[in-house]
Amino acid sequence: MVFKTNATIAQFGGKLLKLSHDSKVTKTPMDVNVFIPSSSTKNIPVLLYLSGLTCTPNNATEKSFLAYFAAKYGFAVVFPDTSPRGADIAGENESWDFGTGAGFYVDATQEPWKNNYQMYSYVHGELIDALTEAYTELDFKNISITGHSMGGMGALVGYFKQPRAYKAVSAFAPIANPSVVPWGEKNFGGYLGADKSLWAEYDPTELIKNYKGDDSATILIHQGLDDPFYEKELKPQNLVEAGKNYKGGIELKLVEKYDHSYFFISSFVEEHAIHHAKYLGLI
Template sequence: MSFTINAEISQFHGKLYKLSHESTSTKTKMDVNVFVPPSKSTKIPVLVYLSGLTCTPNNATEKSFFQYFATKYGFALVFPDTSPRGANIEGEDDSWDFGSGAGFYVDATTEKWSKNYNMYSYVHKELLTELSKQFPTLDFENISLSGHSMGGFGALSGFLSNPGKYKSVSAFAPISNPSTCPWGEKNFGNYLGEDKAAWYKYDPTHLIADYKHEHQPTILIHQGSADGFYAKDHQLQPEIFVDAAKKAGYKGGVELHVAEGYDHSYFFISTFAEEHAKHHAKYLGLSE
């Protein structure tokens, strides 16, 4: 399989590549953006950023400012899409928080969705393997995860369900306990069925309770206090995840920062992007 380069853009002295390819996991064409910083190294560490509901790879690429900090600290960036597109499944475009733009980073098991909606395998297996062939200077053995909202959930879930694979993890306003919030109930119920045991295999609050791997870096989370999904709708629930980590004795701990006055938008994300970049640079071996 090969990638089509749809655009090659100079940015912050590096190169941003807008790519597409045919996915074996989703059986659809998928878009992905990759930023490669200026570097003389033959092995550049990688940060994968998972976006939230409704987003394409372009949202974070254009609004997060992560590329500036990728150049500053010396890591590459991968911005996957959030779902298959154009699978032609009845109902996939009926609502903004399910289906297209809302793959929820799980592998669907229900009959209607299981052929295409396999975003867990796509992100953590297929995409990284194929990108390593396209970009031989990127070190996909020295890799970390971050994400926002649904993507923050995907980052936490992906880190905890792949012990030792990722050097570090962080999240902006993550859906931290999806088994008990409306977004999680809607997406897990449709993609995974009604058996809650299947939900818990992806839920960070349940995964951290059973996480025993020796690699336990500090988990960094930023949450805006004026985020309606946090303050009113209770979709996010980061404190429940923090409590679960404490009960589990997770050694690195969860560093939760509730930022006064900030909402759920990319204004919030871009404000704290450097703190997350510094966090990952340390674990990727790029800084003290």
């Protein structure tokens, strides 16, 4: 796969690459941002950041302050997009929380979505493989994963479904139990159909019950108590209850006064950066 470099921007002593490429998995062009810190090593660890509903790679790149701490602790950050764009599917732009900008990091099984909306395979397969080949200074065998909201869900799902792929996981206000909330019902119903056994394959609260990987890494989650989606859509306590036998433990930090925005994310991003730097062997 050939990446087109649309911009190279100096940032915190390193560089931010704004890239695009043609995806065989989604059958559309895809954008991705990659921050690479200045480093003397040829094996730079990587953090994969999955964004939330409506976001492009630029939202977290510009608002999370994650690159500052990535430069400080010495890991790269990959910011994928949240859905295919320009698939020309009827209805994909009619709703902010389904279709464009809302791929939910699943592999769709239903028409008309299944031809393009293969975001699980894209993020965890095609994109990582292509970046591994193109940027040999990055060590994708030493990779960790995080995300926000829909992306927090996607990060947890990727960690639980691929137990040997990611060293650790964290999340900001994740949709922790999508099978039982309106966002999940809408998106899982549309992308996966009525069979709820398929929904469970992308539900962190269901996946953690049967997790078979090395569960020594603590799972870090921050959740704002002034988040308008907290009780109706997110339900992190369901994940904590389902994961009570997870050996590494789930550290759910409920923080007063914080909402669902990037002001919330940027306030706690250093704690997440330290969390991942620890499991990536940097501190």
